[in-house]
Amino acid sequence: MNNLLDMFDVAQQWLFETVVQPGLFHFGLSNYTEDAYQGTMWLLIGLLQVLFLLVVFGALQKWRPVEPIVDRQQIHVDILYTLIHRLRLFQVALFFLVQPFWDAIAGWAHVYGLSAFNLDQLWPGVTDQAWVSLIIYLLIFDAVDYFYHRAQHRYAWFWALHAVHHSQRQMTMWSDNRNHLLDSALRDSVMVFVSLVIGVQPGQFVLIVIFTQLIESFSHANIRLHFGRWGDRLLVSPRYHRKHHSIEYNESTAGAAKGHNFAVLFPVWDLIFGTASFDSAYSPTGIHDQLPDAGSHDYGRGFLAQQWLGLRRMFQRP
Numbered sequence: 319m320n321n322l323l324d325m326f327d328v329a330q331q332w333l334f335e336t337v338v339q340p341g342l343f344h345f346g347l348s349n350y351t352e353d354a355y356q357g358t359m360w361l362l363i364g365l366l367q368v369l370f371l372l373v374v375f376g377a378l379q380k381w382r383p384v385e386p387i388v389d390r391q392q393i394h395v396d397i398l399y400t401l402i403h404r405l406r407l408f409q410v411a412l413f414f415l416v417q418p419f420w421d422a423i424a425g426w427a428h429v430y431g432l433s434a435f436n437l438d439q440l441w442p443g444v445t446d447q448a449w450v451s452l453i454i455y456l457l458i459f460d461a462v463d464y465f466y467h468r469a470q471h472r473y474a475w476f477w478a479l480h481a482v483h484h485s486q487r488q489m490t491m492w493s494d495n496r497n498h499l500l501d502s503a504l505r506d507s508v509m510v511f512v513s514l515v516i517g518v519q520p521g522q523f524v525l526i527v528i529f530t531q532l533i534e535s536f537s538h539a540n541i542r543l544h545f546g547r548w549g550d551r552l553l554v555s556p557r558y559h560r561k562h563h564s565i566e567y568n569e570s571t572a573g574a575a576k577g578h579n580f581a582v583l584f585p586v587w588d589l590i591f592g593t594a595s596f597d598s599a600y601s602p603t604g605i606h607d608q609l610p611d612a613g614s615h616d617y618g619r620g621f622l623a624q625q626w627l628g629l630r631r632m633f634q635r636p
């Protein structure tokens with residue numbers, strides 16, 4: 319394990335010195351060396367994740383696909399979304415815009431004594447053990463994600479953005495990051511706020527992000543796979559999340575929750591709040607009104623069209 323971490327450090331150093339630092343000098347941004355070094359860590363994590371997806375999840379998709387690939391162009395769009403998000407290109411672009419806002423949140427949290435609170439000190443001897451606190455933090459972030467996701471489906475303006483994610487009819491391991499950028503910025507801000515409030519250690523935050531993102535990519539993958547009767551109640555599987563993306567689901571005639579299987583990592587939230595469905599079908603994905611007999615609604619085929627139409631839906635609601 320330590321060897322692996324050492325190798326990672328060496329690679330981070332190399333990437334920083336050969337690519338990032340010359341870039342900073344070139345653009346006159348040498349003031350940001352410290353942030354950029356941190357950013358290089360995320361860039362490297364992103365590159366390793368993409369490699370892992372290609373090798374491991376890619377092989378599984380070939381082994382047991384749910385459906386054949388008939389629209390390769392839509393997969394290319396999702397690969398673009400994945401690179402933008404996982405290599406943090408989007409965060410870098412937002413850095414100068416959002417960082418002052420995050421700093422303000424951190425300052426505010428500090429003023430109100432929130433950042434002084436460390437959840438892992440709740441029960442000394444138990445909650446301060448690394449693996450215990452890691453599980454607690456994972457559960458808290460996942461609960462926040464669950465309610466964030468419920469809100470995305472519940473409020474019309476929020477659904478206008480989240481529909482970008484659901485409009486994919488060719489769902490694969492690349493589809494997790496297919497999101498409206500405004501939505502991504504909002505979710506990042508919520509997560510930064512939560513991590514400040516509960517006092518997550520930076521090292522643990524990195525592990526939580528990596529684990530969450532890998533499970534998210536896996537749950538979107540085009541793989542005919544579930545974890546069995548009990549496994550599917552413990553961890554979100556590809557079949558479980560596919561149910562959430564089912565095109566058969568009709569928003570306009572649906573119940574109050576407006577969907578099933580909102581959980582990101584742990585289905586326990588769906589079980590507690592009555593939104594779980596363990597239906598064994600692998601149905602086609604998409605949004606109901608994309609079907610020809612429901613209006614063939616257009617959510618855009620290209621990245622820019624999808625982003626633009628998302629904004630338009632958000633502002634044009636009655």
Ligand SMILES: [Zn+2]
Binds near residue numbers: 467470471480484562
């Ligand atoms: Zn959703």
Ligand SMILES: [Zn+2]
Binds near residue numbers: 483
């Ligand atoms: Zn999804």
